[in-house]
Amino acid sequence: xxxxxxxxxxxxxxxxxxxxxxxxxxxxxxxxxxxxHLAKFFVKSATHRKCWTADSLAKKGLPHPAVxxxxxxxxxxxxxxxxxxxxxxxxxxxxxxxxxLQALAPGLDDEIFDDWWDNLSSRLSGQIRxxxxxxxxxxxxxxxxxxxxxx
Numbered sequence: 001x002x003x004x005x006x007x008x009x010x011x012x013x014x015x016x017x018x019x020x021x022x023x024x025x026x027x028x029x030x031x032x033x034x035x036x037h038l039a040k041f042f043v044k045s046a047t048h049r050k051c052w053t054a055d056s057l058a059k060k061g062l063p064h065p066a067v068x069x070x071x072x073x074x075x076x077x078x079x080x081x082x083x084x085x086x087x088x089x090x091x092x093x094x095x096x097x098x099x100x101l102q103a104l105a106p107g108l109d110d111e112i113f114d115d116w117w118d119n120l121s122s123r124l125s126g127q128i129r130x131x132x133x134x135x136x137x138x139x140x141x142x143x144x145x146x147x148x149x150x151x
Contacts, residue, residue, distance in 0.1 A: 039141035
């Protein structure tokens with residue numbers, strides 16, 4: 001049986017913008033606050049390069065996946081996982097499309113997560129910027145959790 005990606009936030013296991021919206025906006029405020037702190041902590045760790053991706057595990061001599069667990073194509077690095085992987089590129093396109101911002105999804109020229117996020121944020125203002133930054137924080141954290149489930 002071939003491996004498949006199962007999206008944990010929908011009953012069918014298929015990714016949809018609706019399932020992200022429901023997971024993001026339909027939680028209780030108590031749960032939202034707890035998840036928000038975890039997501040912010042993860043993104044802070046990611047921007048400081050403190051995540052245990054395959055390349056950082058290899059540097060420490062620890063066991064690690066040979067290739068990205070999401071695309072099974074190239075070595076996993078944090079930047080690959082978050083913006084360059086075909087899975088993450090499609091994820092960002094679909095998620096940003098919900099705000100009509102699909103043109104700001106990572107492209108082939110985007111190689112560094114921090115630079116891509118800075119570029120996205122600098123091209124927006126006001127409430128749209130806040131919403132987009134929230135989506136990046138929660139999207140990044142959800143992608144990391146999905147990666148961990150695959151590993």
